[in-house]
Amino acid sequence: MKTEEVTPIKIKKADSSKIEKVDFDHLTFGSVFTDHMFVCDYVNGSWGTPEIIPYQPLVLDPSARVFHYAQAVFEGMKAYRDDKDGIWLFRPDENFNRINKSSVRMAMPEFPEDYFFEGLKTLLKLDEKWIRKGEGNSLYIRPFVIATEPSVMASPSGQYKFVIICSPAQSYYGGEVRVKIADHYSRSASGGIGAAKAAANYGAQFYPTNLANKEGYQQVIWTDSNTHEYLEEAGTMNVFFRIGDKLLTAPTSDRILDGVTRKSVIAVAEANGITVEVRPVKVEEIVAAAKSGTLKEIFGSGTAAVINPVAGFGYKEDKFELPKSSDSYASMIKKAIIDIQYNRAEDPFGWRYEVR
């Protein structure tokens, strides 16, 4: 390994690349990682020298607080290669701002903006071969922060590690998605951490999602924990409902993640003359619309799939199928966003961020 000093990031390159061993046509989401990772440690009240090092295990004391108290936040982003080998990010400022908001809610220190962007750009340039051309190909980027102080005292850690790892991804298609509307289990509480992209919000959903899987649903749409009358989000996606020609989606709150794709969907829809009502959406309204035939679409929005159309949903004992449509809002909005992401269209919103 040779060591180079690039202010302020210290770079230690991998001896060789693993890329030749990777089958890019058969990738499982989030399980193959690039040759390098970005790391930066927080000790004694400040972030130390950011480093890029060969992808390698983390070595942590068994008492590190992340294991015991889930002081941990993350982000999900993607890098895209256009047809002229330009490399782009999509609204990375949103992810940067959100990881720091999440950190504040979890009593963790904010990360400096220049470390984040310089670290990310340097890492992407170093591992640029992993970002492949072509529809659906991208590099999934996972920044995360974990509490590392070795002590099981139930109080905020004094030490943290900021890490970025990257995983090549293909177009995400998990088959037809049917969702279950939650009527017992909950994702988050008013006054809780639901708006933070905190690790703690995710593991909690696995058990109720397993139960839904057994009933034939792939995901759960969460409702408010007080009454289960209002639709909130799907845990890894925000959710949109099309009734007639209007799109409905729940407002963000301290229970709902302020999704980057969610706000992009709203902007693209409105720019295309679609009325978007951001307001509390009642389960009974959606059930009634499904029964009367005015419910045209349900889709989720998130970084992994951009837009994920929903084929049907279940609520208590009832099951509903959604009509199949060739001119869906979902496909129109998805195409518009993807064309911006891959630099195949104008970017009227200023969302693209050039890496190289």
Add this chain to the structure above:
Amino acid sequence: MKTEEVTPIKIKKADSSKIEKVDFDHLTFGSVFTDHMFVCDYVNGSWGTPEIIPYQPLVLDPSARVFHYAQAVFEGMKAYRDDKDGIWLFRPDENFNRINKSSVRMAMPEFPEDYFFEGLKTLLKLDEKWIRKGEGNSLYIRPFVIATEPSVMASPSGQYKFVIICSPAQSYYGGEVRVKIADHYSRSASGGIGAAKAAANYGAQFYPTNLANKEGYQQVIWTDSNTHEYLEEAGTMNVFFRIGDKLLTAPTSDRILDGVTRKSVIAVAEANGITVEVRPVKVEEIVAAAKSGTLKEIFGSGTAAVINPVAGFGYKEDKFELPKSSDSYASMIKKAIIDIQYNRAEDPFGWRYEVR
């Protein structure tokens, strides 16, 4: 290091002990650990050979799911040495049952009972010098389970690690404790994971607790997230209120941890002729009792402090001080429980568990 084979636990002893370097008179809670740890890995649908190894860092892929989705649960227990060098645990069956209940809620595999008890006893015997005689001295035991599969897919991990680490502890006294009654932030939702001893329930409390600290309170008493009208628990303790001669505490629910010390307090109180009302407790009832002078005590119950008396509390703009009493229920019940823990009294409940 020499390796011994003791069925079914594989033991690798530390070359030397760190115990001589430890200042047992000035221990910080949860930051010094004994010479050995217990580990057992879950792969391909089953738990592998349990091992005791020298205390050492965990080496995990940066994509291990515990870092990203907080699939992690734990327990808190203590071992005590009596005056005749007997070593005892307190109701360990409760901790064993609870860690598996917590695991089920977090979509994690249950751990076998014989591995747990044999592992724990073998570990305690090996590190028995770390369990010191004398009032207040104990060995704090932290069993925990973390999701280790290297993949950032948002679904349950296929690999886990069960670990037990141990930390010598002194009598826990954090000075006078004043608590803030939550009127905005929440610990857990109905239908959520509040009843599980999941890592995810803890980090979420740090930020609101920091805010309370700034107002002069050491801890927060959480209220229900729907209305903030009912008192629930204190995050690391269950809470009891004495009005007149009665003790009140909230019933357990899917939002409240079923505390081992909590149920021990109820049993000891009732055996001593004290009426314990386990029912929803309204904030306004406690505030009214504080104003009228019938509120005699508030105390928390938990493994770390057994009983933690509360000197005062705040609710919205009001602050209340509790009377100082020489014949408090808190001190009577604490003594009764500690005498059982240290084998200084009869054990009518059958709570003591002999390690050696």
